Amino acid sequence: MNIFTIITAVIVLGIVWGGVTFFLSRAMKYEKLKEENGQK
């Protein structure tokens, strides 16, 4: 596979799928914190 193909795939999937995983984990963390603080 072409090196440019691999680089593009890593950048695009890394940012988009990596981003959604990161933001999801942050949201879960804040929800857990709110639950522990009795805000739910």
Place this chain on the structure above:
Amino acid sequence: MEEQKSGRHGGEFFSSRWALIIATIGIAVGTGNIWRFSRIVAQNGGGSFLIPWVIFLLIWSVPLIIAEFAIGKSTRFGPVGAIAKTGGKRFAWMGAFIVFVSTAIMFYYSVVTGWCLRYFFSAISGNLFNTKDQLVYWNEFSSSLQPLVFHFVAMAFVAFIIYRGVTKGIEKVTKFMVPSLLGILIILFIRAVTLPGAIDGIKYFFTPDLSTILDYKVWLNALTQNAWDTGAGWGLILTYAIYMKKKEDISLNAALIGFGNNSVSLLAGITIFSTVFALSSVDAMQQISQAGPANTGLTFIYLPQLFAKISSSYVINVFFASIFFIALFFAAVTSLMSMVELSTRTLIDFGLKRQKAIIIVAVVGFVLGVPSAINLDFFANQDWVWGVGLILSGAFISFSIIRYGVDKFRTEIINGYGSDVKIGKWFNFVISILIPIQVVVLIAWWLISSVSWDPQWWNPFHSLNTGTVLFQWIIVLAALIFLNKTMVKLIFEREEP
């Protein structure tokens, strides 16, 4: 803190952060993620398109989703009242234009929803595979009265959901449909990437064509696609934000929705490229690039041919075709719901009761969708005119924030009560500089390029040119500016006795 049981939200809220996110993902993920995205990638050099597409996610979609959440949550009005309250009452017509554009799209989107439902029935009954020529099958369907019947069913179904309210209607339905849609896409993705020859499609999808990466058209198509498929700037997310609790976060939820939406586009894109390259006996690229109104070529003519070849088992082929079309239907319904809610919410702001407002929206939505259901040229014209109009909608949202004061908006509303993550000053730069530049460049490109493909670019009675866009925009804008005072009076005189 207990939320007030009264107020413009009518005491109704999304029950949790996850319910809000799922419902808003339902707005963003529509049929455009599944069929339009693949076509645009194919027409714009594969990997060369994906890089600017990711950049515009960051500088167009996410900032506008943040803005819509913040305006809806702080004003608790639909777009007309919200823009008037944020940007000034003289500019209520801008909010009305946002409503008009999304409502005009709703008229023909209900028709598309009906097509998806009809093709699901065709697939699950096996009828889809009993025809030798899918083009003839599509032409017979689209020229019959069936699109009208399915348009009616789609509009009635969605109106019923909205009638049930936010918690019992929108939230309940999206909690079922959105996870189901994602599950189906994952099943289709796994099947597609494991087909022999699928790797060629994946390679094409990610291989950048270095000769086109600096082509301005590729960048502009990347921006258009982002504006289209994230739902940023449509006023739909603003409307759902009316029903978010005060303690809910804005910026983290907005980022999750923008990235989540584009993740689904990638999933669908890899699935379609893998399937087409693995099973196509003719030029795969030509098939993916094929357009037609609402991308009918790829979705309703070519993909059914491929589903017939997915395995040697008739039952398995019927299964995959059925889940594909039900996924499309779910994607369409959850987006159509938000358009119906936006129109309904606007009438409620004007003083109508919810039930009466929904009946009016459903009846008008059905009647004004009829021309698109029976005439594909009219459909294509409306898709063109109001699709470009979405860019203007995004500009009006940005304008209202600039009028309010971008820094004040960021610090007091976005980073105010309930925020989990604080947004930095980059937001000021994006809203006040980058988005206006993107709007000007994009609209200029749309208009200039349409001049080049129609010598009679000024003729308003051609279906896909500059003249028809300007003609319809000017009529609508003039009417809304004329009605500005009346709209403000209807909304705020009841609010401020």
